[in-house]
Amino acid sequence: MNKEDSRYYEEVVAQKRVFGGKIINVDVEQVILPNGIPAIREVVKHHGAVAIIPFTDDGRMIFVRQWRAPLDQETLEIPAGKIDPDEGSDLKEVALREMNEELGMTTDNLEKVTAFFASPGYSNEKLTMFKADKLKEVEFKRPLDQDEFLNVEKLTLKEAKEQVDAGVICDSKSIYAITYWELLNAK
Numbered sequence: 150m151n152k153e154d155s156r157y158y159e160e161v162v163a164q165k166r167v168f169g170g171k172i173i174n175v176d177v178e179q180v181i182l183p184n185g186i187p188a189i190r191e192v193v194k195h196h197g198a199v200a201i202i203p204f205t206d207d208g209r210m211i212f213v214r215q216w217r218a219p220l221d222q223e224t225l226e227i228p229a230g231k232i233d234p235d236e237g238s239d240l241k242e243v244a245l246r247e248m249n250e251e252l253g254m255t256t257d258n259l260e261k262v263t264a265f266f267a268s269p270g271y272s273n274e275k276l277t278m279f280k281a282d283k284l285k286e287v288e289f290k291r292p293l294d295q296d297e298f299l300n301v302e303k304l305t306l307k308e309a310k311e312q313v314d315a316g317v318i319c320d321s322k323s324i325y326a327i328t329y330w331e332l333l334n335a336k
Contacts, residue, residue, distance in 0.1 A: 157183055159190070172231060195274035199244040200229035202262065202326040203252065204282040205303055210330060211284075212309070212323065213251050215299040225302060225312050226323045228252055229276075244279045246291065252301055253290045258283040262329065267321065276322055280329075306330055 152158045159180040168175040174194040182188050203211040212225040230247035232240070241259050248254050264277040293299070304312065309327050312318040318327070 159183070159188070162187075191271060193272035193274070195231070195272060196234050197232045197275040197277070198229055198267075199232065199240050199247060200227055200276055200278050200322045200326070201244050201248055201259075202227055202278060202280045202329060203248065203254070203256075203284060204280070204330075205284065206282075209303040209305055210309060210326065211252060211254075212302050212304060212312075212318070213299040214302055215297070220319070223317065224320065225304075225318045226320050227326045229322060240277050241279065244277075244281075248281065248284075249287050250291045250293055250297075251299060252284075253287055254284045255287045256281045256284050263325075278322065278325065306334065 159182055161178050161180050163179040165177050166174060167177050172195070176192045176194060178190040178192055180188050180190055205211065211228065213228055214223060214225050216222075217224050228247050228251040230243070230250070232243050236243055240261075244259060245255055248256070258281065260280045262278045262280050264275055266272070267274045267276050306327070309318060309330070313324060313327060318324065
């Protein structure tokens with residue numbers, strides 16, 4: 150639905166960038182609500198990201214273990230990465246880049262599963278999810294980002310669900326991937 154057809158449209162009348170960073174920008178917007186009353190919105194602007202649901206030939210899923218400063222804990226997550234501002238619109242290429250960097254793997258069998266907004270109440274970050282199988286090692290592995298430290302782990306569905314229960318797998322994209330995996334198994 151476009152804004153002209155929405156009864157809930159909020160008109161932005163002023164906008165100020167309060168933070169400009171490498172990954173996000175933060176804007177404060179003054180809006181006029183549908184009832185004419187002004188309000189303030191704090192909006193995180195993000196270039197978007199891709200995530201990969203990678204299945205091994207022996208029926209496991211690959212996760213990466215890493216430290217997440219905002220959570221102050223170690224997590225297990227499916228491989229993912231941000232879309233750089235200078236990258237084109239071929240998100241499959243971005244996903245293959247991330248698979249190469251984080252897993253040292255690639256595939257000829259990459260299929261878009263879905264796309265969703267991570268937290269639309271305050272951010273425009275759109276996450277596009279891909280399923281990957283028939284994985285193979287890359288000939289030339291790209292280095293991890295300079296600030297990236299991770300280990301690769303292959304889990305069964307049972308092990309992954311145990312890690313959700315333990316709070317180690319705790320992010321929406323990875324929990325979505327596990328739910329998707331359960332649905333595939335149910336078919």
